[in-house]
Amino acid sequence: MAAHLSRRTLFGLVGAGAGAYLLSACGGGDSGDPDGPQAINWWHIQNTEPMLPVWAAMAKEYQSGHDGVTVEIQPLENEAFKAKLTTATQAGSPPDLFQSWGGGVLRQQVDAGLVKDLTDDVRPWIDTLLPAAVQPFTVDGKIYGVPFDVGMVGFWYNKDLFASAGVTTAPTTWAGFLDAVRRLKAAGTVPIALAGKEKWPGHYYWAYLAMRIGGLGALQQAAKDGNFDTPDFVAAGERLKELVALQPFQKGFLGADYSSPDGQAATMGNGGAAMELMGQWAPSVQASASTSKKGLGDKLGFFPFPAVEGGRGAASEAFGGGNGFAVGRDAPASTVDFLRALLTVENQRKAAATGAVLPTVTAAADAIADANNRVVAQTLAAATGFQLYLDQAYPPAVGQQVNDSVAELIAGNRTPAQIVKDITTVAKNQ
Structure with a gap:
């Protein structure tokens, strides 16, 4: 799937919670002795098909x-993981x-001395x-995490539709x-699926509009x-209000989750809406959440967020991020050697083949089988600029306020002028 933590997974698959998956009866523990027994405690949010068994197999190997x-x-569901x-x-x-998404959250962990400097x-x-x-x-200038997925x-x-x-x-x-939204509504189609309850999907609209x-x-x-x-x-915010005024979202969107059976991904995967604004993991989550477990298949297409007339931002500037891993201080x-094993070309190709991961190892790009994922990869490769998710790029409190404020704007409870003041108040106190 928000602080920025996003829930996406943000760069990751989001699904029902899963319990501890033990590959060994040996309990968690820690040893700095490279020659003695060592137990690596690994938390990640790929808690559903297809990546859950792939990670398990790599660890077993x-x-x-x-x-x-x-x-x-x-394996933990995104929000449960963050908590x-x-x-x-x-x-x-x-x-x-x-699991780590880098940005402001990782910086706080670095400042607190909680993660290892992996540079050397x-x-x-x-x-x-x-x-x-x-x-x-x-x-x-120092590396504190390694990405396995980017998009x-x-x-x-x-x-x-x-x-x-x-x-x-x-x-x-x-x-x-906006004209496409009007045409879709006129045809009796729900234009956009949105997980309003989770807030982070809504912040994508405001962030992209600010970029454009x-x-x-x-x-x-x-x-x-x-x-x-x-x-x-x-x-x-004013441009987002233009969209909201068209009532483009599915019924009950303010209470909708992202990956539940009646959530945003399922609405798309079951053909209940024409669009969703989401990251590179969208096709696999749509399929997993859909009734058929197959999603839209070749009926699904992808296009970048459009340019805003008169804006200084180009449509070739991308907004996104990647899933990665950080290493705890103890x-x-x-652990670092195991992390390296996860990032070999062979293992990155296995991850890419699932359709849930866009590999960060350049030599593994040939394993991207899904046509839409290839489009995403090509679009990202040609991007003239890149912005990390705001709820990841900024300090956690600021990212959370962005999500909360945009949700209030979409719900009609705050104006564009009010939300920027609310966000600024939090940001100035960091």
Whole structure:
């Protein structure tokens, strides 16, 4: 799937919670002795098909080749993971290997001394990864995490529903996008599926609009001075209000989850809406949440967020991020080696073949089988700029306020001018 933590998974699959998946009867433990028994405690959010068994198989394979090393996997649903990780980090005892999206949250963990500086450890092989994917995991020039997945947010759409409504080409401008929404509504189709309850999917709209109107510079400046009370951010809210006024979302969207049987992904996967604005994991989650367990198949298409007329941001600037792993400060010596094993070309190809991961290892890109995922990868590769999810890029409290404020705007409870003041108040106190 928000602080920014996103729930996406944000860069990851989001689904029902799963209990601890033990690959060994050996309990969690930690040993700095590379020659002694070592147990790696691994938390991740790939708690559903297709990646859950893939990760388990990779861990089992690693164990078989490394005597004395055991891997204890705990797959968690995205929100449950974040809650549990917060408790663990506040207690000063992070897991040995755990899901990370980089950005502001990782910086706080670095400042608190909770994660290992991996710069020297990964130096021999980090150049095999896409530089843009590594950037969110780099703090003050040092690497504190390694990404296994990278991608961007864009519109996933149902080609059949577009055709039935007479929308023959993917919109490239905001005005054209709003016209497509009107056409879809006129044809009796729900234009957009949205998980309003979870908030983070809504923030994508405001963030992208701010990018298209003010350019990446506006978001970067806000990160520096904490001031969101500017014409560009207000205008982003006004444009979002234009969309909300068309009532484009499915019935009950304010109470909808992302991955539940009646949530955003299922609504798309079952043909109940024409579009969703979501990351690269969308097709696999749509399929998993759909009644058929197959999703839309070749009926699904992808297009980038459109340009805003008169805006300083280009449509070639991408908004997204990647899933990765950080290493806890007390992790066993073998943890970084295990992380390296997960990022080999062979294992990245296995992950890419599931359709749930866009690999960060450049040589593994040939394993991207899904046509839409290839489009995402190509679009991202050609991007002229990149912005990390706002609820990841900014400090957690600011990211959460962005999500909360945009949700209030979409619900009609706050105005564009009010939400930028609310966000700024929180940002100025960081």
